[in-house]
Amino acid sequence: MPLQDTTARYGSLTKTFHWLTALLILSAIGLGLLAENAAYATGDELARKATLFSIHKTVGIAAFLTALLRILWAVSQTRPGLLHPERRLEAFAAHLAHWLLYGAMVIVPLSGWVHHAATTGFAPILWPLGQSLPFVPKSETVSELASTVHYLGFLILAGTILAHVAGALKHALIDRDDTLRRMLPQRADFPATAPRRHILPPLAAAAVWAGIIAFGAMSTSFAPEAPQQAAAPAPATSDSAANWQVESGTLALTVSQFGSEVSGRFETWDAQITFHETATNGSHGRVETRVSIPSLTLGSVTDQALGPDFLAAEAHPTALFTADILPAETGYIARGTLALRGAEQPLDLPFTLEIDGDTATMQGELTLDRRDFSIGDNIAEESSLGFGVRLDISLTATRTAPDANS
Known part of the structure:
Protein backbone atom coordinates (compact mmCIF):
# COMPACT_ATOMS: atom_id res chain seq x y z
CA MET A 1 0.00 0.00 0.00
CA SER A 219 -13.36 32.21 35.03
CA THR A 220 -9.86 32.36 36.49
CA SER A 221 -8.53 35.38 38.31
CA PHE A 222 -5.41 36.71 36.64
CA ALA A 223 -4.54 39.09 39.44
CA PRO A 224 -0.97 38.60 40.68
CA GLU A 225 -0.85 35.86 43.24
CA ALA A 226 -0.76 37.31 46.71
CA PRO A 227 2.48 37.02 48.66
CA GLN A 228 2.52 34.25 51.19
CA GLN A 229 1.61 36.32 54.21
CA ALA A 230 0.27 35.56 57.59
CA ALA A 231 -3.20 36.77 58.32
CA ALA A 232 -3.53 39.90 60.40
CA PRO A 233 -3.04 38.92 64.03
CA ALA A 234 -6.21 38.08 65.86
CA PRO A 235 -7.40 40.22 68.73
CA ALA A 236 -5.28 39.82 71.83
CA THR A 237 -5.57 36.40 73.38
CA SER A 238 -4.69 35.34 76.86
CA ASP A 239 -1.14 36.57 76.26
CA SER A 240 -1.90 40.28 76.55
CA ALA A 241 1.80 41.07 76.92
CA ALA A 242 2.54 40.33 73.25
CA ASN A 243 5.07 42.90 72.09
CA TRP A 244 5.76 41.80 68.50
CA GLN A 245 3.43 42.12 65.51
CA VAL A 246 3.75 39.66 62.60
CA GLU A 247 3.91 41.55 59.31
CA SER A 248 4.40 38.73 56.81
CA GLY A 249 5.42 35.12 56.69
CA THR A 250 4.91 31.63 55.34
CA LEU A 251 3.73 28.39 56.89
CA ALA A 252 4.58 25.71 54.32
CA LEU A 253 4.47 21.95 54.46
CA THR A 254 5.87 19.11 52.40
CA VAL A 255 4.82 15.46 52.38
CA SER A 256 5.95 12.49 50.32
CA GLN A 257 3.27 10.70 48.30
CA PHE A 258 4.25 7.67 46.20
CA GLY A 259 7.86 8.79 46.35
CA SER A 260 7.17 12.33 45.09
CA GLU A 261 7.23 15.43 47.26
CA VAL A 262 3.98 17.41 47.44
CA SER A 263 4.26 20.95 48.81
CA GLY A 264 1.66 23.42 49.97
CA ARG A 265 0.98 26.12 52.54
CA PHE A 266 -1.56 27.48 54.99
CA GLU A 267 -2.84 30.84 53.79
CA THR A 268 -4.37 32.00 57.08
CA TRP A 269 -2.66 31.97 60.47
CA ASP A 270 -1.78 34.39 63.24
CA ALA A 271 0.77 34.51 66.05
CA GLN A 272 0.82 36.33 69.36
CA ILE A 273 4.48 36.75 70.31
CA THR A 274 6.06 37.94 73.51
CA PHE A 275 9.83 38.01 73.15
CA HIS A 276 12.56 39.62 75.24
CA GLU A 277 16.15 39.65 74.04
CA THR A 278 17.30 39.19 77.65
CA ALA A 279 16.08 35.93 79.18
CA THR A 280 14.26 35.87 82.50
CA ASN A 281 14.43 32.62 84.47
CA GLY A 282 15.78 30.90 81.36
CA SER A 283 12.88 32.02 79.11
CA HIS A 284 12.81 34.65 76.38
CA GLY A 285 9.04 34.76 76.17
CA ARG A 286 6.08 32.91 74.77
CA VAL A 287 4.27 32.34 71.45
CA GLU A 288 0.72 31.33 70.64
CA THR A 289 -0.04 30.46 66.99
CA ARG A 290 -3.44 29.67 65.51
CA VAL A 291 -3.67 28.06 62.07
CA SER A 292 -6.80 27.88 59.91
CA ILE A 293 -6.78 24.31 58.61
CA PRO A 294 -9.30 24.98 55.76
CA SER A 295 -6.87 27.58 54.36
CA LEU A 296 -4.47 24.81 53.27
CA THR A 297 -3.57 24.54 49.60
CA LEU A 298 -1.75 21.35 48.64
CA GLY A 299 -1.80 21.17 44.88
CA SER A 300 -4.09 18.62 43.29
CA VAL A 301 -4.65 16.77 46.58
CA THR A 302 -6.00 19.73 48.57
CA ASP A 303 -9.55 18.36 48.88
CA GLN A 304 -8.25 14.96 49.87
CA ALA A 305 -5.93 16.44 52.52
CA LEU A 306 -8.77 18.44 54.09
CA GLY A 307 -11.12 15.44 54.15
CA PRO A 308 -12.22 13.46 57.21
CA ASP A 309 -9.56 10.77 56.78
CA PHE A 310 -6.76 13.30 56.91
CA LEU A 311 -6.88 16.81 58.46
CA ALA A 312 -10.67 16.71 59.00
CA ALA A 313 -10.89 20.47 58.42
CA GLU A 314 -14.64 20.66 58.91
CA ALA A 315 -14.59 18.97 62.32
CA HIS A 316 -11.27 20.50 63.48
CA PRO A 317 -10.85 23.84 61.69
CA THR A 318 -8.10 25.26 63.93
CA ALA A 319 -4.67 24.09 65.04
CA LEU A 320 -3.10 25.73 68.09
CA PHE A 321 0.59 25.81 69.03
CA THR A 322 1.53 27.31 72.40
CA ALA A 323 5.14 27.33 73.52
CA ASP A 324 7.80 28.95 75.67
CA ILE A 325 10.72 30.50 73.81
CA LEU A 326 13.96 29.10 75.23
CA PRO A 327 17.61 29.54 74.35
CA ALA A 328 19.32 26.78 72.36
CA GLU A 329 22.90 25.96 71.39
CA THR A 330 22.29 27.68 68.07
CA GLY A 331 19.43 30.13 68.02
CA TYR A 332 16.29 29.42 69.99
CA ILE A 333 13.68 26.72 70.50
CA ALA A 334 9.93 27.09 70.95
CA ARG A 335 8.98 24.24 73.30
CA GLY A 336 5.32 23.58 73.87
CA THR A 337 2.23 21.72 72.68
CA LEU A 338 0.51 21.38 69.31
CA ALA A 339 -3.24 20.74 69.31
CA LEU A 340 -4.29 19.37 65.91
CA ARG A 341 -7.23 17.27 64.77
CA GLY A 342 -8.41 16.70 68.34
CA ALA A 343 -5.03 15.47 69.58
CA GLU A 344 -2.30 17.20 71.57
CA GLN A 345 1.38 16.38 71.29
CA PRO A 346 4.53 17.98 72.72
CA LEU A 347 6.48 19.86 70.08
CA ASP A 348 9.89 21.50 69.81
CA LEU A 349 10.47 24.06 67.06
CA PRO A 350 14.12 25.10 66.67
CA PHE A 351 14.55 28.42 64.89
CA THR A 352 16.99 31.18 64.11
CA LEU A 353 16.28 34.83 64.78
CA GLU A 354 17.83 38.04 63.51
CA ILE A 355 16.85 41.36 65.07
CA ASP A 356 17.66 44.64 63.39
CA GLY A 357 16.34 47.50 65.49
CA ASP A 358 12.61 46.92 65.79
CA THR A 359 12.40 44.32 63.01
CA ALA A 360 12.88 40.59 63.60
CA THR A 361 13.25 37.82 60.99
CA MET A 362 12.65 34.23 62.05
CA GLN A 363 13.30 30.90 60.22
CA GLY A 364 12.38 27.47 61.53
CA GLU A 365 11.86 23.90 60.38
CA LEU A 366 10.58 20.69 61.95
CA THR A 367 9.08 17.35 60.97
CA LEU A 368 5.84 16.00 62.41
CA ASP A 369 4.71 12.38 62.36
CA ARG A 370 1.21 12.35 60.90
CA ARG A 371 0.38 9.20 62.87
CA ASP A 372 0.65 11.16 66.16
CA PHE A 373 -2.49 13.05 65.10
CA SER A 374 -4.35 10.15 63.43
CA ILE A 375 -3.89 11.72 60.00
CA GLY A 376 -4.29 9.16 57.22
CA ASP A 377 -4.60 6.18 59.54
CA ASN A 378 -6.23 4.29 56.68
CA ILE A 379 -2.91 4.49 54.77
CA ALA A 380 -0.47 2.50 56.82
CA GLU A 381 2.21 2.13 54.12
CA GLU A 382 4.86 4.86 54.17
CA SER A 383 5.54 4.18 50.49
CA SER A 384 2.02 5.44 49.71
CA LEU A 385 2.01 8.40 52.10
CA GLY A 386 5.08 9.41 54.09
CA PHE A 387 4.83 9.42 57.85
CA GLY A 388 6.86 12.58 58.18
CA VAL A 389 5.41 15.99 57.32
CA ARG A 390 7.99 18.78 57.08
CA LEU A 391 6.95 22.25 58.18
CA ASP A 392 8.90 25.32 57.07
CA ILE A 393 8.10 28.52 58.96
CA SER A 394 9.39 32.01 58.30
CA LEU A 395 8.11 35.38 59.41
CA THR A 396 8.97 39.00 59.79
CA ALA A 397 7.70 40.87 62.85
CA THR A 398 8.00 44.41 64.20
CA ARG A 399 8.31 45.48 67.81
CA THR A 400 5.15 47.08 69.13
CA ALA A 401 6.32 47.92 72.67
CA PRO A 402 9.66 48.66 74.36
CA ASP A 403 11.47 45.65 75.79
CA ALA A 404 11.37 46.26 79.51
CA ASN A 405 13.76 43.34 80.12
CA SER A 406 16.54 44.75 77.94
Whole structure:
Protein backbone atom coordinates (compact mmCIF):
# COMPACT_ATOMS: atom_id res chain seq x y z
CA MET A 1 0.00 0.00 0.00
CA PRO A 2 1.43 3.44 -0.93
CA LEU A 3 2.71 5.51 1.98
CA GLN A 4 1.34 8.86 0.82
CA ASP A 5 -2.22 10.05 0.22
CA THR A 6 -3.71 10.64 -3.20
CA THR A 7 -7.02 12.11 -4.35
CA ALA A 8 -8.33 8.53 -4.59
CA ARG A 9 -7.09 6.95 -1.36
CA TYR A 10 -5.53 7.51 2.03
CA GLY A 11 -1.98 6.23 2.34
CA SER A 12 -0.81 3.65 4.86
CA LEU A 13 0.81 6.24 7.15
CA THR A 14 -2.38 8.32 7.35
CA LYS A 15 -4.40 5.22 8.19
CA THR A 16 -1.89 4.19 10.85
CA PHE A 17 -1.98 7.66 12.43
CA HIS A 18 -5.81 7.64 12.35
CA TRP A 19 -6.31 4.36 14.16
CA LEU A 20 -3.38 4.82 16.56
CA THR A 21 -4.64 8.26 17.57
CA ALA A 22 -8.16 6.87 18.06
CA LEU A 23 -6.83 4.06 20.25
CA LEU A 24 -4.77 6.42 22.41
CA ILE A 25 -7.53 9.02 22.82
CA LEU A 26 -10.22 6.48 23.71
CA SER A 27 -7.83 4.77 26.12
CA ALA A 28 -6.98 8.09 27.80
CA ILE A 29 -10.67 8.98 28.15
CA GLY A 30 -11.52 5.60 29.65
CA LEU A 31 -8.59 5.70 32.07
CA GLY A 32 -9.41 9.28 33.11
CA LEU A 33 -13.04 8.45 33.89
CA LEU A 34 -12.02 5.30 35.74
CA ALA A 35 -9.40 7.14 37.80
CA GLU A 36 -11.72 10.06 38.60
CA ASN A 37 -14.34 7.73 40.04
CA ALA A 38 -11.97 5.34 41.81
CA ALA A 39 -12.18 5.17 45.60
CA TYR A 40 -9.24 6.08 47.83
CA ALA A 41 -10.39 5.09 51.31
CA THR A 42 -7.48 2.70 51.90
CA GLY A 43 -3.82 2.66 51.00
CA ASP A 44 -4.38 0.03 48.32
CA GLU A 45 -7.25 2.01 46.81
CA LEU A 46 -5.23 5.21 46.83
CA ALA A 47 -2.31 3.46 45.15
CA ARG A 48 -4.65 2.09 42.48
CA LYS A 49 -6.20 5.52 41.90
CA ALA A 50 -2.76 7.11 41.57
CA THR A 51 -1.64 4.39 39.15
CA LEU A 52 -4.73 4.92 36.98
CA PHE A 53 -4.10 8.68 36.88
CA SER A 54 -0.42 8.12 36.05
CA ILE A 55 -1.30 5.82 33.14
CA HIS A 56 -4.01 8.28 32.01
CA LYS A 57 -1.49 11.15 31.93
CA THR A 58 1.15 9.06 30.17
CA VAL A 59 -1.26 7.83 27.50
CA GLY A 60 -2.55 11.39 27.10
CA ILE A 61 0.95 12.68 26.33
CA ALA A 62 1.46 9.82 23.87
CA ALA A 63 -1.82 10.84 22.20
CA PHE A 64 -0.68 14.48 22.09
CA LEU A 65 2.65 13.64 20.44
CA THR A 66 0.97 11.25 17.99
CA ALA A 67 -1.62 13.88 17.11
CA LEU A 68 1.07 16.45 16.40
CA LEU A 69 2.81 14.04 14.02
CA ARG A 70 -0.52 13.20 12.39
CA ILE A 71 -1.38 16.86 11.83
CA LEU A 72 2.06 17.66 10.43
CA TRP A 73 1.73 14.72 8.05
CA ALA A 74 -1.83 15.62 7.06
CA VAL A 75 -1.03 19.22 6.10
CA SER A 76 1.72 17.95 3.80
CA GLN A 77 -0.61 15.61 1.92
CA THR A 78 -3.23 15.90 -0.81
CA ARG A 79 -6.19 14.33 0.91
CA PRO A 80 -9.06 12.62 -0.93
CA GLY A 81 -12.15 14.72 -1.54
CA LEU A 82 -15.63 14.03 -0.20
CA LEU A 83 -17.75 11.46 -2.01
CA HIS A 84 -20.82 13.75 -1.84
CA PRO A 85 -19.60 17.36 -2.07
CA GLU A 86 -23.01 18.44 -3.36
CA ARG A 87 -24.45 17.89 0.12
CA ARG A 88 -23.25 21.25 1.35
CA LEU A 89 -24.54 21.13 4.92
CA GLU A 90 -23.19 17.63 5.40
CA ALA A 91 -19.87 18.66 3.85
CA PHE A 92 -19.62 21.66 6.18
CA ALA A 93 -20.40 19.49 9.22
CA ALA A 94 -17.77 16.94 8.16
CA HIS A 95 -15.08 19.60 7.71
CA LEU A 96 -16.03 21.32 10.99
CA ALA A 97 -15.82 18.01 12.91
CA HIS A 98 -12.47 17.37 11.23
CA TRP A 99 -11.01 20.67 12.44
CA LEU A 100 -12.59 20.42 15.89
CA LEU A 101 -11.01 17.00 16.28
CA TYR A 102 -7.62 18.30 15.22
CA GLY A 103 -7.89 21.05 17.83
CA ALA A 104 -9.12 18.67 20.53
CA MET A 105 -6.35 16.15 19.88
CA VAL A 106 -3.83 18.88 20.72
CA ILE A 107 -5.58 21.14 23.24
CA VAL A 108 -7.11 18.51 25.54
CA PRO A 109 -3.93 16.54 26.34
CA LEU A 110 -1.77 19.68 26.31
CA SER A 111 -4.01 21.46 28.83
CA GLY A 112 -3.90 18.35 31.03
CA TRP A 113 -0.11 18.37 30.81
CA VAL A 114 0.03 22.07 31.72
CA HIS A 115 -2.28 21.44 34.69
CA HIS A 116 0.01 18.64 35.87
CA ALA A 117 3.12 20.81 35.51
CA ALA A 118 1.57 23.85 37.23
CA THR A 119 0.45 22.05 40.35
CA THR A 120 1.88 19.56 42.81
CA GLY A 121 0.29 16.28 43.67
CA PHE A 122 0.40 12.57 43.25
CA ALA A 123 0.28 10.45 40.07
CA PRO A 124 3.47 11.28 38.18
CA ILE A 125 3.84 10.87 34.42
CA LEU A 126 5.45 7.50 33.76
CA TRP A 127 8.55 8.57 31.88
CA PRO A 128 12.11 9.70 32.71
CA LEU A 129 11.78 13.25 31.30
CA GLY A 130 10.56 15.01 34.43
CA GLN A 131 7.19 16.34 35.54
CA SER A 132 7.53 20.01 34.59
CA LEU A 133 7.14 21.96 31.36
CA PRO A 134 9.27 24.86 30.14
CA PHE A 135 7.69 28.26 30.82
CA VAL A 136 4.94 26.71 33.01
CA PRO A 137 5.29 27.95 36.62
CA LYS A 138 3.92 26.30 39.72
CA SER A 139 0.82 28.48 39.89
CA GLU A 140 -2.73 27.93 41.09
CA THR A 141 -3.95 30.42 38.49
CA VAL A 142 -2.30 28.56 35.62
CA SER A 143 -3.45 25.25 37.06
CA GLU A 144 -7.10 26.38 37.31
CA LEU A 145 -7.05 27.80 33.77
CA ALA A 146 -5.57 24.61 32.34
CA SER A 147 -8.04 22.47 34.30
CA THR A 148 -11.01 24.46 32.97
CA VAL A 149 -9.78 24.25 29.38
CA HIS A 150 -9.07 20.53 29.83
CA TYR A 151 -12.61 19.83 31.05
CA LEU A 152 -14.39 21.94 28.44
CA GLY A 153 -12.11 20.59 25.74
CA PHE A 154 -12.95 17.07 26.82
CA LEU A 155 -16.65 17.82 26.32
CA ILE A 156 -15.93 19.08 22.78
CA LEU A 157 -13.70 16.08 22.11
CA ALA A 158 -16.29 13.57 23.34
CA GLY A 159 -19.10 15.24 21.39
CA THR A 160 -17.04 15.43 18.21
CA ILE A 161 -15.98 11.79 18.47
CA LEU A 162 -19.62 10.76 18.81
CA ALA A 163 -20.55 12.89 15.79
CA HIS A 164 -17.61 11.47 13.81
CA VAL A 165 -18.60 7.88 14.62
CA ALA A 166 -22.26 8.59 13.85
CA GLY A 167 -21.29 10.09 10.49
CA ALA A 168 -19.13 7.09 9.62
CA LEU A 169 -21.97 4.70 10.51
CA LYS A 170 -24.41 6.75 8.42
CA HIS A 171 -22.16 6.45 5.39
CA ALA A 172 -21.68 2.71 5.94
CA LEU A 173 -25.23 1.68 6.85
CA ILE A 174 -27.52 4.25 5.22
CA ASP A 175 -25.63 5.76 2.29
CA ARG A 176 -23.72 2.51 1.71
CA ASP A 177 -20.83 4.39 0.16
CA ASP A 178 -17.06 4.03 0.51
CA THR A 179 -16.39 6.79 3.06
CA LEU A 180 -15.59 4.42 5.92
CA ARG A 181 -13.89 1.82 3.73
CA ARG A 182 -11.37 4.43 2.56
CA MET A 183 -9.83 4.37 6.04
CA LEU A 184 -9.67 0.56 6.29
CA PRO A 185 -6.47 -1.37 5.45
CA GLN A 186 -7.12 -2.22 1.82
CA ARG A 187 -5.50 -1.29 -1.47
CA ALA A 188 -8.51 -0.30 -3.60
CA ASP A 189 -8.94 3.21 -4.97
CA PHE A 190 -12.17 5.10 -4.25
CA PRO A 191 -12.51 7.82 -6.87
CA ALA A 192 -13.90 11.08 -5.56
CA THR A 193 -14.13 14.66 -6.63
CA ALA A 194 -11.02 16.79 -6.26
CA PRO A 195 -10.77 18.10 -2.69
CA ARG A 196 -11.68 21.73 -2.07
CA ARG A 197 -10.21 24.03 0.50
CA HIS A 198 -12.98 25.58 2.57
CA ILE A 199 -11.99 28.41 4.89
CA LEU A 200 -15.21 28.59 6.94
CA PRO A 201 -14.93 25.23 8.85
CA PRO A 202 -11.41 25.87 10.22
CA LEU A 203 -12.39 29.42 11.14
CA ALA A 204 -15.49 28.15 12.95
CA ALA A 205 -13.41 25.52 14.79
CA ALA A 206 -10.81 28.15 15.72
CA ALA A 207 -13.60 30.36 17.07
CA VAL A 208 -14.89 27.50 19.24
CA TRP A 209 -11.45 26.85 20.75
CA ALA A 210 -10.77 30.55 21.21
CA GLY A 211 -14.09 30.83 23.07
CA ILE A 212 -13.20 27.92 25.36
CA ILE A 213 -9.81 29.39 26.22
CA ALA A 214 -11.34 32.85 26.73
CA PHE A 215 -14.01 31.40 29.02
CA GLY A 216 -11.34 29.61 31.02
CA ALA A 217 -9.40 32.86 31.31
CA MET A 218 -12.46 34.82 32.43
CA SER A 219 -13.36 32.21 35.03
CA THR A 220 -9.86 32.36 36.49
CA SER A 221 -8.53 35.38 38.31
CA PHE A 222 -5.41 36.71 36.64
CA ALA A 223 -4.54 39.09 39.44
CA PRO A 224 -0.97 38.60 40.68
CA GLU A 225 -0.85 35.86 43.24
CA ALA A 226 -0.76 37.31 46.71
CA PRO A 227 2.48 37.02 48.66
CA GLN A 228 2.52 34.25 51.19
CA GLN A 229 1.61 36.32 54.21
CA ALA A 230 0.27 35.56 57.59
CA ALA A 231 -3.20 36.77 58.32
CA ALA A 232 -3.53 39.90 60.40
CA PRO A 233 -3.04 38.92 64.03
CA ALA A 234 -6.21 38.08 65.86
CA PRO A 235 -7.40 40.22 68.73
CA ALA A 236 -5.28 39.82 71.83
CA THR A 237 -5.57 36.40 73.38
CA SER A 238 -4.69 35.34 76.86
CA ASP A 239 -1.14 36.57 76.26
CA SER A 240 -1.90 40.28 76.55
CA ALA A 241 1.80 41.07 76.92
CA ALA A 242 2.54 40.33 73.25
CA ASN A 243 5.07 42.90 72.09
CA TRP A 244 5.76 41.80 68.50
CA GLN A 245 3.43 42.12 65.51
CA VAL A 246 3.75 39.66 62.60
CA GLU A 247 3.91 41.55 59.31
CA SER A 248 4.40 38.73 56.81
CA GLY A 249 5.42 35.12 56.69
CA THR A 250 4.91 31.63 55.34
CA LEU A 251 3.73 28.39 56.89
CA ALA A 252 4.58 25.71 54.32
CA LEU A 253 4.47 21.95 54.46
CA THR A 254 5.87 19.11 52.40
CA VAL A 255 4.82 15.46 52.38
CA SER A 256 5.95 12.49 50.32
CA GLN A 257 3.27 10.70 48.30
CA PHE A 258 4.25 7.67 46.20
CA GLY A 259 7.86 8.79 46.35
CA SER A 260 7.17 12.33 45.09
CA GLU A 261 7.23 15.43 47.26
CA VAL A 262 3.98 17.41 47.44
CA SER A 263 4.26 20.95 48.81
CA GLY A 264 1.66 23.42 49.97
CA ARG A 265 0.98 26.12 52.54
CA PHE A 266 -1.56 27.48 54.99
CA GLU A 267 -2.84 30.84 53.79
CA THR A 268 -4.37 32.00 57.08
CA TRP A 269 -2.66 31.97 60.47
CA ASP A 270 -1.78 34.39 63.24
CA ALA A 271 0.77 34.51 66.05
CA GLN A 272 0.82 36.33 69.36
CA ILE A 273 4.48 36.75 70.31
CA THR A 274 6.06 37.94 73.51
CA PHE A 275 9.83 38.01 73.15
CA HIS A 276 12.56 39.62 75.24
CA GLU A 277 16.15 39.65 74.04
CA THR A 278 17.30 39.19 77.65
CA ALA A 279 16.08 35.93 79.18
CA THR A 280 14.26 35.87 82.50
CA ASN A 281 14.43 32.62 84.47
CA GLY A 282 15.78 30.90 81.36
CA SER A 283 12.88 32.02 79.11
CA HIS A 284 12.81 34.65 76.38
CA GLY A 285 9.04 34.76 76.17
CA ARG A 286 6.08 32.91 74.77
CA VAL A 287 4.27 32.34 71.45
CA GLU A 288 0.72 31.33 70.64
CA THR A 289 -0.04 30.46 66.99
CA ARG A 290 -3.44 29.67 65.51
CA VAL A 291 -3.67 28.06 62.07
CA SER A 292 -6.80 27.88 59.91
CA ILE A 293 -6.78 24.31 58.61
CA PRO A 294 -9.30 24.98 55.76
CA SER A 295 -6.87 27.58 54.36
CA LEU A 296 -4.47 24.81 53.27
CA THR A 297 -3.57 24.54 49.60
CA LEU A 298 -1.75 21.35 48.64
CA GLY A 299 -1.80 21.17 44.88
CA SER A 300 -4.09 18.62 43.29
CA VAL A 301 -4.65 16.77 46.58
CA THR A 302 -6.00 19.73 48.57
CA ASP A 303 -9.55 18.36 48.88
CA GLN A 304 -8.25 14.96 49.87
CA ALA A 305 -5.93 16.44 52.52
CA LEU A 306 -8.77 18.44 54.09
CA GLY A 307 -11.12 15.44 54.15
CA PRO A 308 -12.22 13.46 57.21
CA ASP A 309 -9.56 10.77 56.78
CA PHE A 310 -6.76 13.30 56.91
CA LEU A 311 -6.88 16.81 58.46
CA ALA A 312 -10.67 16.71 59.00
CA ALA A 313 -10.89 20.47 58.42
CA GLU A 314 -14.64 20.66 58.91
CA ALA A 315 -14.59 18.97 62.32
CA HIS A 316 -11.27 20.50 63.48
CA PRO A 317 -10.85 23.84 61.69
CA THR A 318 -8.10 25.26 63.93
CA ALA A 319 -4.67 24.09 65.04
CA LEU A 320 -3.10 25.73 68.09
CA PHE A 321 0.59 25.81 69.03
CA THR A 322 1.53 27.31 72.40
CA ALA A 323 5.14 27.33 73.52
CA ASP A 324 7.80 28.95 75.67
CA ILE A 325 10.72 30.50 73.81
CA LEU A 326 13.96 29.10 75.23
CA PRO A 327 17.61 29.54 74.35
CA ALA A 328 19.32 26.78 72.36
CA GLU A 329 22.90 25.96 71.39
CA THR A 330 22.29 27.68 68.07
CA GLY A 331 19.43 30.13 68.02
CA TYR A 332 16.29 29.42 69.99
CA ILE A 333 13.68 26.72 70.50
CA ALA A 334 9.93 27.09 70.95
CA ARG A 335 8.98 24.24 73.30
CA GLY A 336 5.32 23.58 73.87
CA THR A 337 2.23 21.72 72.68
CA LEU A 338 0.51 21.38 69.31
CA ALA A 339 -3.24 20.74 69.31
CA LEU A 340 -4.29 19.37 65.91
CA ARG A 341 -7.23 17.27 64.77
CA GLY A 342 -8.41 16.70 68.34
CA ALA A 343 -5.03 15.47 69.58
CA GLU A 344 -2.30 17.20 71.57
CA GLN A 345 1.38 16.38 71.29
CA PRO A 346 4.53 17.98 72.72
CA LEU A 347 6.48 19.86 70.08
CA ASP A 348 9.89 21.50 69.81
CA LEU A 349 10.47 24.06 67.06
CA PRO A 350 14.12 25.10 66.67
CA PHE A 351 14.55 28.42 64.89
CA THR A 352 16.99 31.18 64.11
CA LEU A 353 16.28 34.83 64.78
CA GLU A 354 17.83 38.04 63.51
CA ILE A 355 16.85 41.36 65.07
CA ASP A 356 17.66 44.64 63.39
CA GLY A 357 16.34 47.50 65.49
CA ASP A 358 12.61 46.92 65.79
CA THR A 359 12.40 44.32 63.01
CA ALA A 360 12.88 40.59 63.60
CA THR A 361 13.25 37.82 60.99
CA MET A 362 12.65 34.23 62.05
CA GLN A 363 13.30 30.90 60.22
CA GLY A 364 12.38 27.47 61.53
CA GLU A 365 11.86 23.90 60.38
CA LEU A 366 10.58 20.69 61.95
CA THR A 367 9.08 17.35 60.97
CA LEU A 368 5.84 16.00 62.41
CA ASP A 369 4.71 12.38 62.36
CA ARG A 370 1.21 12.35 60.90
CA ARG A 371 0.38 9.20 62.87
CA ASP A 372 0.65 11.16 66.16
CA PHE A 373 -2.49 13.05 65.10
CA SER A 374 -4.35 10.15 63.43
CA ILE A 375 -3.89 11.72 60.00
CA GLY A 376 -4.29 9.16 57.22
CA ASP A 377 -4.60 6.18 59.54
CA ASN A 378 -6.23 4.29 56.68
CA ILE A 379 -2.91 4.49 54.77
CA ALA A 380 -0.47 2.50 56.82
CA GLU A 381 2.21 2.13 54.12
CA GLU A 382 4.86 4.86 54.17
CA SER A 383 5.54 4.18 50.49
CA SER A 384 2.02 5.44 49.71
CA LEU A 385 2.01 8.40 52.10
CA GLY A 386 5.08 9.41 54.09
CA PHE A 387 4.83 9.42 57.85
CA GLY A 388 6.86 12.58 58.18
CA VAL A 389 5.41 15.99 57.32
CA ARG A 390 7.99 18.78 57.08
CA LEU A 391 6.95 22.25 58.18
CA ASP A 392 8.90 25.32 57.07
CA ILE A 393 8.10 28.52 58.96
CA SER A 394 9.39 32.01 58.30
CA LEU A 395 8.11 35.38 59.41
CA THR A 396 8.97 39.00 59.79
CA ALA A 397 7.70 40.87 62.85
CA THR A 398 8.00 44.41 64.20
CA ARG A 399 8.31 45.48 67.81
CA THR A 400 5.15 47.08 69.13
CA ALA A 401 6.32 47.92 72.67
CA PRO A 402 9.66 48.66 74.36
CA ASP A 403 11.47 45.65 75.79
CA ALA A 404 11.37 46.26 79.51
CA ASN A 405 13.76 43.34 80.12
CA SER A 406 16.54 44.75 77.94
